[in-house]
Amino acid sequence: MTTTYELSDLDQVEAESIHIFREVAAEFERPCLLFSGGKDSIVMLRLAEKAFSPARLPFPVMHVDTGHNFPEVLEFRDRRLAEVGARLVVASVQRSIDEGRVTEETGPRASRNRLQTTTLLDAIGEHRFDALFGGARRDEEKARAKERVYSFRDEFGQWDPKNQRPELWNLYNGRILRGEHIRVFPISNWTELDIWEYIRREGIEIPSIYFAHERSVFERDGMWLSDSDHVTLLDVEEVVTRRVRYRTVGDMSCTGAVDSTAATLEEIIGEVAATRTTERGATRADDRVSEAAMEDRKKEGYF
Amino acid sequence: MELLRFATAGSVDDGKSTLIGRLLYDTKQIFQDQLEAVERTSMQMGNEHTNLALLTDGLRAEREQGITIDVAYRYFATPKRKFIIADTPGHIQYTRNMVTGASTADLALVLVDVRNGVIEQSRRHAFLASLLRIPHLVVCVNKMDLVDYGQEAFEEVKAEFREFAMKLDIADLTFIPVSALHGDNVVDRSPNTPWYEGASLLHHLEEVHIASDRNLIDARFPVQYVIRPQSDEHHDYRGYAGTIVGGVFKPGDEVMVLPSGFTSKVASVDTYEGSVDEAFPPMAVTMRLTDDIDVSRGDMICRPGNQPMVGQDLQAMVCWLTEASKLTPRTKLAIKHTTRAARTMVTDLQYRLDVNTLHRDESAEALSLNEIGRVTLRCTQPLFFDEYRRNRATGSFVLVDETTNATVAAGMIVGAGA
Numbered sequence: 001m002t003t004t005y006e007l008s009d010l011d012q013v014e015a016e017s018i019h020i021f022r023e024v025a026a027e028f029e030r031p032c033l034l035f036s037g038g039k040d041s042i043v044m045l046r047l048a049e050k051a052f053s054p055a056r057l058p059f060p061v062m063h064v065d066t067g068h069n070f071p072e073v074l075e076f077r078d079r080r081l082a083e084v085g086a087r088l089v090v091a092s093v094q095r096s097i098d099e100g101r102v103t104e105e106t107g108p109r110a111s112r113n114r115l116q117t118t119t120l121l122d123a124i125g126e127h128r129f130d131a132l133f134g135g136a137r138r139d140e141e142k143a144r145a146k147e148r149v150y151s152f153r154d155e156f157g158q159w160d161p162k163n164q165r166p167e168l169w170n171l172y173n174g175r176i177l178r179g180e181h182i183r184v185f186p187i188s189n190w191t192e193l194d195i196w197e198y199i200r201r202e203g204i205e206i207p208s209i210y211f212a213h214e215r216s217v218f219e220r221d222g223m224w225l226s227d228s229d230h231v232t233l234l235d236v237e238e239v240v241t242r243r244v245r246y247r248t249v250g251d252m253s254c255t256g257a258v259d260s261t262a263a264t265l266e267e268i269i270g271e272v273a274a275t276r277t278t279e280r281g282a283t284r285a286d287d288r289v290s291e292a293a294m295e296d297r298k299k300e301g302y303f
Numbered sequence: 304m305e306l307l308r309f310a311t312a313g314s315v316d317d318g319k320s321t322l323i324g325r326l327l328y329d330t331k332q333i334f335q336d337q338l339e340a341v342e343r344t345s346m347q348m349g350n351e352h353t354n355l356a357l358l359t360d361g362l363r364a365e366r367e368q369g370i371t372i373d374v375a376y377r378y379f380a381t382p383k384r385k386f387i388i389a390d391t392p393g394h395i396q397y398t399r400n401m402v403t404g405a406s407t408a409d410l411a412l413v414l415v416d417v418r419n420g421v422i423e424q425s426r427r428h429a430f431l432a433s434l435l436r437i438p439h440l441v442v443c444v445n446k447m448d449l450v451d452y453g454q455e456a457f458e459e460v461k462a463e464f465r466e467f468a469m470k471l472d473i474a475d476l477t478f479i480p481v482s483a484l485h486g487d488n489v490v491d492r493s494p495n496t497p498w499y500e501g502a503s504l505l506h507h508l509e510e511v512h513i514a515s516d517r518n519l520i521d522a523r524f525p526v527q528y529v530i531r532p533q534s535d536e537h538h539d540y541r542g543y544a545g546t547i548v549g550g551v552f553k554p555g556d557e558v559m560v561l562p563s564g565f566t567s568k569v570a571s572v573d574t575y576e577g578s579v580d581e582a583f584p585p586m587a588v589t590m591r592l593t594d595d596i597d598v599s600r601g602d603m604i605c606r607p608g609n610q611p612m613v614g615q616d617l618q619a620m621v622c623w624l625t626e627a628s629k630l631t632p633r634t635k636l637a638i639k640h641t642t643r644a645a646r647t648m649v650t651d652l653q654y655r656l657d658v659n660t661l662h663r664d665e666s667a668e669a670l671s672l673n674e675i676g677r678v679t680l681r682c683t684q685p686l687f688f689d690e691y692r693r694n695r696a697t698g699s700f701v702l703v704d705e706t707t708n709a710t711v712a713a714g715m716i717v718g719a720g721a
Contacts, residue, residue, distance in 0.1 A: 004514065005514075005517075005519055005551065005583040005584075006305070006514055007585065007586065008304060008305075008306075009304045009305065009306035009384075009385040010304075011586075012306050012585060013306075014587075015546065015585050015586055015587040016585070016587075018546075018587035019527070019546045019585075019587050022527045022528040022544050022545070022587070023527060023528075023642075025528055026527060026528045026600050026642070049575065050574070050575035051544070051587070052528075052530060052544075053530075053573075053574075053575040053589075054530075054532050054534075054536075054537045054540060054573075055530050055531065055532035055533070055534070055537070055540075056532070056534075138376045138378070139377075139378045142375075145375045145376050145377065146373050146374070146375050146376075161373070162373075164373065165709060165710045166399050166400070166402070166403045166624045166701075166710050166713065167403060167710070168402065168403055168406040168407075168699070168701055168710075168713045169406045169407060169695065169696065169699045169701075170407075170546075170696070171639050171640075171699065171700065171701045173639065173701060173703055173708070173710045175637070175703055175708040176708060177708065188376070189376070189378075189387055191378045191380075193380075
């Protein structure tokens with residue numbers, strides 16, 4: 001058999017991601033992998049397994065728990081991490097509220113989205129993490145399109161988009177002072193379609209809410225939000241049952257579902273390839289606050 | 304599917320962001336909600352047309368000032384290839400951003416305004432592309448609509464550019480007449496330029512041959528991480544994880560480990576899926592050797608008959624990336640080269656290069672932000688390197704200020720010795 005020594009596009013981004021995981025594990029003392037139970041963090045977990053196989057992950061996994069999770073996702077998280085043998089750290093937004101570190105928003109549109117930043121930064125300080133792997137992708141959002149693979153955060157966890165470290169070749173600068181940290185984005189160069197194709201190729205299990213299912217939902221701001229204890233309905237809002245699926249996994253109070261009949265990975269990939277809206281535009285109230293909603297939150301230390 | 308990474312350079316007025324917006328728009332990579340957001344913003348800003356540049360200018364400051372400040376990465380795919388665009392600002396004050404975006408590119412796309420011809424900026428972009436050894440350079444002669452799609456105007460720019468490019472080392476140079484605003488020759492060939500017989504930009508991007516750009520001759524494997532599972536099942540496992548940056552490695556190959564110079568054989572090349580028959584760039588693998596020898600991060604695995612240069616003294620071209628300090632002889636810095644970290648001192652600044660005229664100023668005493676020069680470095684430990692022109696991975700390095708931890712320079716190795 002002759003070989004052309006070529007890697008497919010998916011193999012190339014996979015190799016790049018594995019390289020980044022290993023680089024961080026080699027150069028930092030206390031890295032940690034952020035895990036939401038969403039498709040991107042599930043792919044991240046698989047990449048981390050690949051990077052260190054046959055050894056276990058040389059770092060713990062952290063879930064920032066808003067208390068407003070989809071139960072299906074929590075169940076999935078615990079099962080998957082047990083399979084991998086990874087150590088789980090839970091950073092609880094409820095605890096931040098109970099301890100008076102943050103104040104719960106009120107009103108029907110209250111969300112714990114922004115509160116997570118404090119919980120996250122507190123956990124980083126408490127565990128003295130110096131590198132946090134995140135599953136953000138540059139194709140997701142325009143502020144993220146400008147983000148480095150190694151994204152420096154000062155002692156306040158802030159991102160300064162106008163003063164980022166130049167990042168050349170695959171030579172990453174991980175030098176920091178005590179109290180500072182780096183957010184690392186190994187799947188920066190993956191697209192949403194790459195993620196789905198990889199999940200299919202690798203046969204990776206994902207939470208059931210990604211597939212079309214019947215759900216009690218109500219319409220708000222052009223999205224289908226799930227009816228749950230975590231949201232308060234406005235007078236005009238009416239709960240209906242629809243066949244939907246989720247394109248992203250976030251907080252129940254701000255993650256919208258899309259109408260869908262896609263019950264298999266093949267069907268999801270078909271839908272993603274044909275869709276005309278971005279995943280965050282379609283399903284995330286947190287990004288709709290303003291043109292620069294993501295940039296503003298990221299500067300404060302958000303994911 | 305193949306992956307092509309390309310970098311674009313140009314300034315506000317060249318229509319670079321418009322061209323990228325056009326590529327994304329015409330290949331249907333722009334989503335409804337993104338387009339609506341851009342239309343809304345364009346209207347608010349009082350633009351006459353939907354300003355496609357707003358698609359790529361993602362930061363608040365960029366939208367406010369109408370300029371691209373930082374490298375933005377964009378993704379699109381056609382049935383033939385997947386593309387990653389590093390969209391970089393063109394102005395001289397952002398040379399460092401362009402160097403950043405260009406460092407991993409297979410192809411550089413430079414825009415020239417047909418009415419202005421080859422200006423200082425075009426020359427600088429072409430030079431940087433050649434300095435960073437981007438194998439393919441495409442010159443889009445833009446705003447053809449403003450010269451009535453005249454062939455003569457296009458040929459004039461082409462001749463002028465070629466003349467300058469002769470002084471540079473550019474392997475593959477292509478010219479395409481376009482109008483980013485109207486889409487001529489961007490995705491499809493335009494009826495407005497019947498005299499142009501080449502491919503449209505997109506067609507060229509889909510077809511340009513990149514497979515042979517990698518170095519498959521010099522086997523190079525910088526050890527990144529040692530895998531030693533502390534488990535009963537894999538008690539004796541000791542694997543060297545890393546990314547192949549040159550050549551091909553197969554089980555049974557005789558290899559040498561630097562700096563120790565010990566030789567051994569490849570026992571197996573492992574991945575999560577199991578062992579593979581061979582590994583080549585840019586595969587990330589774990590290599591096991593038949594002998595139990597001391598190997599750690601920063602070591603280099605190569606072939607006994609094909610070794611990189613080994614030494615503490617380097618000759619290199621560097622681009623200075625910070626305004627906070629200058630590079631002068633005796634400057635001490637941290638150096639990161641492959642997976643190896645050391646300290647280094649600038650022992651000599653041989654000349655500063657004028658990136659517009661290529662004039663070498665041998666009387667220069669320092670390099671400031673965005674300046675490029677040739678230096679001699681002395682490192683605290685030996686590095687294992689190749690000329691940058693031979694291998695981008697083993698020929699490149701970054702310099703880091705040990706006080707501020709800022710990345711202050713990008714370096715391309717020219718050779719060994721003081």
